[in-house]
Amino acid sequence: MGRYTLRRLLQAIPVFLGTTLMIYYLVWGLSSDPFAGKCGQRACPQSYVDLMTKRLNLGDPVIVQWLKYLGGLFTGDFGRTFSGNEVSDLIANAAPISFRLAVVAVVIEIVIGITAGVVSALRGRSFVDSLILISTLFLISLPVFVTGLVVKQVFGVELGWIRTSVPTDPDVFQLFVPGLVLGSLSMAFVARLTRTSMMENTRADFVRTAVAKGLSRRRVVVAHILRTSLLPVVTFIGTDLGSLMGGAVVTEGVFNIRGLGGLVFQGIQRQEEAQVVGVVVLLVIIYLLVNLVVDLLYAVLDPRIRYD
Amino acid sequence: MTDTITDPQAEAEIGSAAEPAAEAGLWSDAWKQLRRRPLFLISGTVIVIVLLMALFPSLFTHVDPVTGNLDQSGADPSSDAWFGRDLYGRDVYSRTIHGAGPSLAVGLLATIGTVLVGSLAGLVMGYARGLTDAVLSRIAEIFAGLPFVLGGIVILTTFNKPGEIVPAGRLIAQVVLTIVVLTWPLAMRIMRAAALTAAQQDYVKAARALGAGPLRIMFRHMLPNCLAPVLVYGTIQLGVNIGAEATLSYLGIGLKDPVVSWGVMIAEVQSRIIQMPHALFFPATFLVVTVLAFVMMGDALRDAIDPRGR
């Protein structure tokens, strides 16, 4: 287990370096003049250019800039925007909201997705099973922004059941509908994966053994079929966090939530490269960390991995 | 080795001779399965109709999709314009029909790119294993570590500053390449898993032992056995990529006017949905139905090829 953890940690390092370098290069390395359009129609004053060049290390080659940026990251310094805001402050304000939204989405995804998958698998060929299969296919086909716009239009504007936008600092209940929209795609995948996995395991030899041991149906289903079937589901939820974070950018836009997604957009609109890089790098770090945790969790859940 | 086999190549041929037969069995069985599946028939019909719309929009409409009459801005559906008119008074029906082409083209090109790049990488990794596999795996993780929408934002805004006017052809190429760059690792993983299994098969080992070259082993012996999962993935991904194009266009970083795609149409109407819901409803419905058709087709294919899930 210790060796496995170490190996996974070591594997995450080059990925982290590569991803951040790629982002950094795309955003800073490819723009010929970072000051173009920064000061309205006129060229920026030389004093300002000098100040920012020094502060952002723009005089260095991109690779050196990137290394200095990484050095800053380790002290919690995400850089500063052209307008003088600390990116870490911006993130500190926005992240809790996005985090709440993500938690709501993941909880919905897990609870509804797994429940639907289990029900569908246990019922076998039935109306409920077909209904779940078809509705999950439908959800998979709906891009998140379409779901968001339609939900907002139908339930918000026409039926008036929900508010079309959320308050500045929403709690988890106010984030329920956006969370549902955000989690809907993954929820459908989780439901289908749980179902397939359960149906495969229901016919497994070890389930027959459990039945032959005289265990109750409940014990067989929960401890043997479900427990084993959740292994691929756990992996999926981990790897799916990337699309969840991307979806969060879209969902936040649809429901006017001031989270990290908003920061990215604002950064692009105002050409605040530091803001874009800061948020994207943060999300990549979270993504890698969560994946690491899920991998380790997987090893805990599946002893065959642990002892390889 | 007995003296009856003198030519290593001949033995390799024997090894591969058995497998097209098995493959043919798999595919023809799958076809027999598919023909009876309502899901397959429905999705197949939808795909054919959408393809016709993309290739021959004049079969469905003769109205110009780009010029509008501002007097009729946001007009409701009527006998004059079945799906109503958008903000600029353009015929939504005509735009929806003409939107099929770019939407499908981006989805298809991106899928072909993803599958080609991903499969090639996966095949090489499954064959070579070891260092090649480890290095390529890490590289793929770098791209997979970038969530799709975020990566799309970073890449597309780097190349096109906000407000910049970009020729349609270049924009389409950029969107396609962006999708390919960000999604190939998934195709790679699927192909790699299949290739690793195929590399363990006895006929592959035999071919290897008898000195068949790496290219021959990969393409003659391993590839035919890895096609099924990649095909299923590709079909579903085609639908997903059509949705991805729409998402990027919706965010304002994908296709833009004057190109007509479903995503562009939805993006244009997003701030005025309350006044003209029909301008959202029709392109969104066509988008979802098309994506659904490809996802359903992929699902039916998987069931036919791999019956375990049923």
Added chain:
Amino acid sequence: MTETAAAPLLEVSDLRVEFGNPRHGDVASVLNGVSYQVSAGETLAVLGESGSGKSVTAQTVMGILDTPPGRITGGSVRFKGEELLGADPERRRLLRGESMAMIFQDALSALNPVYTVGAQIAEQFRFRRGMSRKDAMVKAAELLDLVKIPNAAQRVREYPHQFSGGMRQRAMIAMSLALDPELLIADEPTTALDVTVQAQIMELLDELCRERTMGMILITHDLGVVAEVADRIAVMYAGRIVEEADAASLYAHPAHPYTRGLMASVPRLDGGGGQLDPIPGLPPSLSAIPPGCPFHPRCAHAEDRCRSELPSLRALDDPDATGDDHRAACHFAERFVGASPEEVLTP
């Protein structure tokens, strides 16, 4: 039948099972009237090729037959006089593990990969006996020790994939013994193992049965496995018992051409018997069992009668057998029963 001491431990009679859906017309008759008995402390070996219905019979007895596709269409299964077919599912569940237990061919896939071996044995103590997790693990370790797994106290915390094939099968046996069953069904317990390990496992099973006067149904297609441990042998073909006798008589005077064929197709360790004669042809498709004696297309001695009339299982006059113990389903069984297995009979 009343529940008396005279009732055998297990009595299967005229058991019939079909697979498939009659509406689609693809029905396979897997069991066509199987009857056998097992007494306490007795080992019955059920022999036959794959597809002969050995395992399906066992699964029906255990109540773990998958329905669908399986369908029990007739017959009875009595355990100590109690009818099991149609009994309350909860009653049947309580019998499993407690009164009858089963071990499977492939212990690797029959054990759950995500739990320790100990936890899987302890499960029965916890959920059937209400023991605490800790006590149950102690009992599990005792059982592993009983089946001669070295270092049991430690290995109880290991996972199935960390065990060798033979050790896994021992663990499987330990698991089946947990609730002290009266009947053990061993479905090809040694098929997946190396020959040397096979002998050890059979020896262990034999020993345990004798110590605990436990009845055992040993399902196998391997005549060699049977010889050492079986008290009685039933030979199955196409969902029927075609011959049944005590082990010694069956070996000495096989009365059914199929049994003779099976014996002739096994190499003998003592070097006797001359050449190997595999049985020609294949077992019949269970959805199209030939009329008459189902074995007739493969039988060298078949006559017209065999093609039209189904032979019933009847008692034979075997000088070595006790009472009417030797039974066979062949029209010409009397012709074979007097001959030694090596004798080539001319029809």
